Structure formats: structure tokens, C-alpha cells
Amino acid sequence: MTDRIPLAGVIGSPVAHSKSPALHGHWLKRYGIAGYYIPMDVSRDDLRDALATLPRMGFVGLNVTIPHKEAVLGLADLVSDRAALIGAANTLIFRADGKVHADNTDGVGFTDNLRQGAPGWDPAAGPAAVLGAGGAARAVVSALAEQGVREIRLSNRTRARAEALRAEFGPKIVVYDWVQAGNMIEGAATVVNTTSLGMVGKPEFRVPLDGLSPDAVVTDIVYAPLETALLKEARARGCVTVDGLGMLLHQAAPGFERWFGLRPEVDAAARAVVLGE
The missing domain is CATH 3.40.50.10860 (Leucine Dehydrogenase, chain A, domain 1)
Structure with a gap:
């Protein structure tokens, strides 16, 4: 049959x-x-x-x-x-x-969501800052590199995990200590949270956003809540924000x-x- x-x-x-x-x-x-x-x-x-x-x-x-x-x-x-x-x-x-x-298809999902939510997103506009170094971060880093982002700044609460990604993906990755994550965001054209921080039932997202450029595109893979504290503050600073549901x-x-x-x-x-x- x-x-x-x-x-x-x-x-x-x-x-x-x-x-x-x-x-x-x-x-x-x-x-x-x-x-x-x-x-x-x-x-x-x-x-x-x-x-x-x-x-x-x-x-x-x-x-x-x-x-x-x-x-x-x-x-x-x-x-x-x-x-x-x-x-x-x-x-x-x-x-x-x-x-x-x-x-x-996580990387494809990430970039397709970014392009739909921020139609003017340009991977070559400047560095990307990625928070977290788990499985989702691997997909995001791979996708950003494939799209042509020339510098990917990476910070994780356990630095060794970030260093492991750098060892695999090469010198395009620049690792920052977690306490310097706020500094890492300064001058970044794309900011991505791949951690569970800010998710319902998880610890709050406390990385300082003082250095965040209003021209940056900010996205969070968390979608519960739909607008996380990161996205809310980034939007208030004039950034284009993209939620994680997409x-x-x-x-x-x-x-x-x-x-x-x-x-x-x-x-x-x-x-x-x-x-x-």
C-alpha cells in the first residue's frame, strides 16, 4: 500500500x-x-x-x-x-x-526569526554579543558565523564552556568573563540572550545594559514571558527587539x-x- x-x-x-x-x-x-x-x-x-x-x-x-x-x-x-x-x-x-x-534547524529558526522581527538586521553591521554557552548558544553562534558576523563576543557564567566554543569555532569568538558581560554589550550591533535568565521560574536577568547602543537588535530565546526584562529595557533604550517565540x-x-x-x-x-x- x-x-x-x-x-x-x-x-x-x-x-x-x-x-x-x-x-x-x-x-x-x-x-x-x-x-x-x-x-x-x-x-x-x-x-x-x-x-x-x-x-x-x-x-x-x-x-x-x-x-x-x-x-x-x-x-x-x-x-x-x-x-x-x-x-x-x-x-x-x-x-x-x-x-x-x-x-x-535551531540556527535557521534563530536567523529566520531575527529577519522577520527585525527586517533591517545586517549581520555585518558590527559585533554580536551572545550570553550563554549551552546548546542553544552553539546553534546561535554557528548561525551568526554563517550569516557573516565577523566578531562574536561570548560570555557564560562558567567561562570554560565559552572557551570550549571558542576552541571549536575559532578566533571569530572573543570570550569575556561573566562579570564583564555588560562591557561586552557595548558597541554590539546584535545582542542575544541564550540563557534561561529572565525566564518564568528562573533567576532574573541582571546583566547591566548601560553600554547598549539604541541601534542594536536585541533578541532573547526565552519566550515565557514573551517580553523579558532584557527586551523591555532594550526597547525602552530605542532598540529593535525580537522575542523568542518566533x-x-x-x-x-x-x-x-x-x-x-x-x-x-x-x-x-x-x-x-x-x-x-
Whole structure:
């Protein structure tokens, strides 16, 4: 039987909190596509079996969340250059030839969100200042370098993690001590918070913004709250600000296109669905 209904989903543990089923369900309905997107709680011990079994059940691909984003790289047949560079995958494509292709769309999601929210954003306008050096920062740094940012200033509460990124990405990265993060922002054309600081239930964002240029584009990957303290203060200083929800939406679009054959639009309706409005 060749006309099977395509299935996709998100695997992780836990996975009940994921916004992806609502978003992909919205797009499937909007474009009249016969398909389903299903959240699946898969333990570490069952990951290999799940990747072997799901394609035979009609699945065309998956989103991958914690704790499997690194482990799937070792189980995939093909790994994209950007997933290898970031060291994690968030999107799997189950190909017709039976091979599993692992990709990471976080960087694409980040830059597409930036371009949509700040249409005049110019990667070559000046240095970028990135706060944090975790998994999200790896995707952001990779994307900024790919877009042509010539100097990427990086600061993390644990300096060693920032130094590890510099070792991988090269001299384009300039590492600052966390206590100097406010100085790092001075003269930056793009400022990105990839930490959880300022997120609901997390410590406050306390990096001083005295040196922030009103010409800077400021974005935060946190989207709860939608306008973080960083974005609120940056907007008050005259900056163009871009919230983190768009990154979540834009990183989902390439996977949907690969699985269901159509590039979905990231618009107000998609935002409203994820916000539960």
C-alpha cells in the first residue's frame, strides 16, 4: 500500500509540555494535509528501538527534544554538517531508502526569526554579543558565523564552556568573563540572550545594559514571558527587539516541509496557537 497517511511527531522524556503538536496540528489543518503529528514519551533505553520501528509504522520524521538531541546523532545514518557542528539534532527525516537523516534547524529558526522581527538586521553591521554557552548558544553562534558576523563576543557564567566554543569555532569568538558581560554589550550591533535568565521560574536577568547602543537588535530565546526584562529595557533604550517565540516557530518549519511537502507560513495565527490564544 503506497498511499499511507504520513505521520510525524516529537520524542523526548518528558514531552507533555511540548508546543510542537499544537503548532504542527495547526499547519496540517490549515493546509488541508492528510497527516498527523504525535507527542511520544520515549525513554533513553527505548530510543534505538523507536527509531528502528517508527519508520515501518508510517512515520516520515520526528522532532527530537531533551534528553535525546545528542544521542540521535550516533543512531542516524546521515548527519547534516550543521547538526554535527552544533553537536545535537532536533529534526529527523526518515528517507524512502530507509536511512535516518539527522538535522538541526535551531540556527535557521534563530536567523529566520531575527529577519522577520527585525527586517533591517545586517549581520555585518558590527559585533554580536551572545550570553550563554549551552546548546542553544552553539546553534546561535554557528548561525551568526554563517550569516557573516565577523566578531562574536561570548560570555557564560562558567567561562570554560565559552572557551570550549571558542576552541571549536575559532578566533571569530572573543570570550569575556561573566562579570564583564555588560562591557561586552557595548558597541554590539546584535545582542542575544541564550540563557534561561529572565525566564518564568528562573533567576532574573541582571546583566547591566548601560553600554547598549539604541541601534542594536536585541533578541532573547526565552519566550515565557514573551517580553523579558532584557527586551523591555532594550526597547525602552530605542532598540529593535525580537522575542523568542518566533525561533520556536521558525525552527519547526523546515521539518514540516520535509515531512509533508509544504513550507508553512510563520504568522500571527501560528503564534496564537502556540500561545494558546
